Amino acid sequence: MPTINDVARAAGVSPSTVSYVLSGRRPISAQTRARVQAAIAELGFHPHAGARALASSKTNVLALVVPLRVDVNVPVIMQFATAVVTAARTHNHDVLLLTKDEGTSGLERVAHSTMVDALIVMDVEKDDVRIPALRRLKQPSVLIGLPADPAGTICVDLDFAAAAAETLRHLAWHGHRRIALVGPSPSVYRRGTSYAERFLAGFTEASAELGLETMTHPCEPGRPGVRDCLTDIDAELPGVTALVVHNEEALRPLLDQLRATGRRVPEDISVVAVCPRDVALSMPIPLTSVDIPSHDVGGLAVETVMKLLDGRHTESVRLLPPTLVERDSCTTPKP
Amino acid sequence: MPTINDVARAAGVSPSTVSYVLSGRRPISAQTRARVQAAIAELGFHPHAGARALASSKTNVLALVVPLRVDVNVPVIMQFATAVVTAARTHNHDVLLLTKDEGTSGLERVAHSTMVDALIVMDVEKDDVRIPALRRLKQPSVLIGLPADPAGTICVDLDFAAAAAETLRHLAWHGHRRIALVGPSPSVYRRGTSYAERFLAGFTEASAELGLETMTHPCEPGRPGVRDCLTDIDAELPGVTALVVHNEEALRPLLDQLRATGRRVPEDISVVAVCPRDVALSMPIPLTSVDIPSHDVGGLAVETVMKLLDGRHTESVRLLPPTLVERDSCTTPKP
DNA sequence: ATCTATCGTCGAAGCGCTTCGACGATCCCA
DNA sequence: TGGGATCGTCGAAGCGCTTCGACGATAGAT
Structure with missing residues (x-):
């Protein structure tokens, strides 16, 4: 491994000059720069990261x-x-x-x-x-x-609060009035991951502003969780016409469950998801969704x-x- | 940030002694070691990674x-x-x-x-x-x-070849004779990712050894790909009783498609997957599978x-x- | 009692780079 | 035409650590 000294010697300059060519922190004449760069290329010089970090207090x-x-x-x-x-x-x-x-x-x-x-x-x-x-x-x-x-x-x-508002605005514009939020699993709320709460808060607030009849329900992972969640929603908000799903994992079983109980999407019930684009696209039906732009x-x-x-x-x-x-x-x- | 010199001074020893306490590369008396460690703890000393890399040619x-x-x-x-x-x-x-x-x-x-x-x-x-x-x-x-x-x-x-053999052995033991492999998408083969070919080779070889009637078919991603794949399999190997699926992405649509065409798993057709455990467990039916032990x-x-x-x-x-x-x-x- | 290992510690020499101050040369403006 | 800026380069001093050789002290072997 060649060092900056090897390069300096090959180019006939001092090591500091090589360093300045590399960093551009001081002006170097075009000829010198060319000679140095040629030497660097020829020797295959790569600055030693540790030495650099030591001298400059920067690790990149x-x-x-x-x-x-x-x-x-x-x-x-x-x-x-x-x-x-x-x-x-x-x-x-x-x-x-x-x-x-x-x-x-x-x-x-x-x-x-x-x-x-x-x-x-x-x-x-x-x-x-x-x-x-x-x-x-x-x-x-x-x-x-x-x-x-x-x-x-x-x-x-x-902005998860705005995302929630956006889903409701869209559904309201389509004419939906009774809408349920299928949220993340209780453990996510418990853990205190804030996006869940921010979404929930945005949902509740927008619901009030738009004068909608809504409810929210966390959803345990897995088929049984989804089934229970849908049962609760139907009980608490009969005639619900749309679901907002903020739970990637529940998405697939939820669609399965709806189909299994004879409810077609979107004819019988609309669904808006909050998830990455590719997840929305990989579902049996391409889902209207708010993207999570990772x-x-x-x-x-x-x-x-x-x-x-x-x-x-x-x-x-x-x-x-x-x-x-x-x-x-x-x-x-x-x- | 305290340095090794600060620690040395605090402990009343030389920097090299501190270094040897840290690395254990030379014997240090118990008292000295204790003093040094106390100083390290008190000052909150952490060796500078760059300096270390420079001096030792090891970055960890x-x-x-x-x-x-x-x-x-x-x-x-x-x-x-x-x-x-x-x-x-x-x-x-x-x-x-x-x-x-x-x-x-x-x-x-x-x-x-x-x-x-x-x-x-x-x-x-x-x-x-x-x-x-x-x-x-x-x-x-x-x-x-x-x-x-x-x-x-x-x-x-x-060992993907052995994995293929394992799936066939299991199916043969259950009494299956006509078995199809649903492989990865053609692009995976094209890219030259070797696990696909190794699995395929193992499958073909084990099939011959066990005297089975088998066929293999790559499977394009997405529902249409799966549908085509199943159609081809039924045409080429009528009466197929089991599928080996070496294609995570196809797994879900494949199960959907089987159900949609009235074939129950496992009553009408058996499925063995090659995928991570949690994928096998997250399917509508827990799948018999060969684990990919990442x-x-x-x-x-x-x-x-x-x-x-x-x-x-x-x-x-x-x-x-x-x-x-x-x-x-x-x-x-x-x- | 003498010689040789081994133990425990120190001092100093780097590891390869950046950066600061210095210095001659060049340039521009008065 | 001289004085200060600016340009282009060099030398040297570290950055914080590891490691090698050295050396007194202790212990074991003879």
Whole structure:
């Protein structure tokens, strides 16, 4: 492995000049630059990351903390991760993968040992124990999600409250008045993952504004959970004409169950989902849905980190506006 | 951030002694060790990763290359990734996440700049262009998958040929004689992902050994693909009593299609899947399946890397034996 | 009692890079 | 035509750690 000294010698310049060619932090004449670059290419020189980190206090590495729970949403998490890696690469950064179950100590380990310049944390909970720890680090961090008290943190996410409003507005426009929300499983609420509550709050508020008759119901995973959920909904809100489903995992069994009980979608009942585009498209009927734009959120997280890293100011909370795409699962209710 | 010098001063020893306490590479008296450890704890000292890498030529970081293609198998990939991260942590290593689409240059970048000690590469193709590049690196690497010519590489994977044999043996034992393989989509074969071919070869061979009447058919994704596939199978192998499905994505639509055409599983037709356990369990009927043990394979990959890193010898190709788990989708055919 | 290992610790020399200050050369404006 | 800016380059001082050789002290072998 050639070093910067080898390059310097080959190009007939000093090592510092090579460094300045590489970093562009000082002007270098065109001829010198060319000679240096030729030497670099010829020797196949790559700067040693550790040496660089030591001298410059910059690693060009981001930590990404993903939940490793293998329950719901695995594809979404993967989408976030690849979005983050791709975006990071465009800024010449690499990504160190951490799992959420290492908890606070994992964050502190990589931060204190200066392995990373900044952190991106997924699956943030309402009162996430990691947040105080993050605040103490010298490295900046961006949360994907929204804790109860975002003060002193930087957060990006989809605007789930607006997403809920959007689904109701769409259904109301189609003429629906009795609408039920099939929410995530109770464990998601219990865990305090804030998107569930934000969606719920947005749903309730928009329902009142639009003067709709609505109800909300969490939904346990699996067929029995879905069956119970639908039974409860029919009991509590008879004549319901539309469902808003904020539960990827329940989506498929729910459609199965509707079909099994002879209710056609969308003729007998409309369905609006909140899920990634490809999930909406992979269902027996392409579903009208509000997209969960993992790619955009991931990209935004990286952009925000980069802003922080070069000292630019950024707003504390940034929620992306939702987009509803009309497909085949939603129509005007029969009179 | 305190440095090793701060610790040394606080403990009244030299920096090298602190280093030896940390690494254990030289004997240190119990008292001294205690004083040093107390100082470390009190100051909250964490060694600087870059400095360490520079001085020791070890980063304690592994590169993991994942396919970022968002088509099939995303959950499986995620399972591999988390398995690798978890296993790496038990060996005090972290994981740098690379995407396959950076190709050869991504590998060379992280290797040449000494960001990682070793590489784990997923989604290996038959004549993977990255293999020659990997051979050139000074860092060792482990492939998850099996290229056409594994010479000079270290590979781990599930034994897909044995898995195919296992499915046929199980079905034959149940009394099935006419069996069709629903394979991955043609694009998977085209891409040269070797597990498809290995499964196919194992299937054909075992079929001959067991004296069965079988056929094989790739299956395009989506409902139409599945419908066509089933039509072809019925035409070519009338009276087929069992299907082996090596195509996660097709699994669900296939079951739907069978039901839609009035064929009950397992009463009218048996199904054995090759897929992760949780996929087999999430189907309308729990499927008899051969597990794809992502967790084990990922763990094995890390163990193998660690072996290589401390210079121990290891065999070139290691294929894990398959496990078939009997569930509810397979029974004795009606006479 | 002498010689040789071994133990426990220290000092110093790097590992490969960045960055600061310095310095001659060039340029522009008065 | 001289004075200060600016340009282009160099040298040297670290960044924080590991590791090698050295050395006194202790222990075991002869």
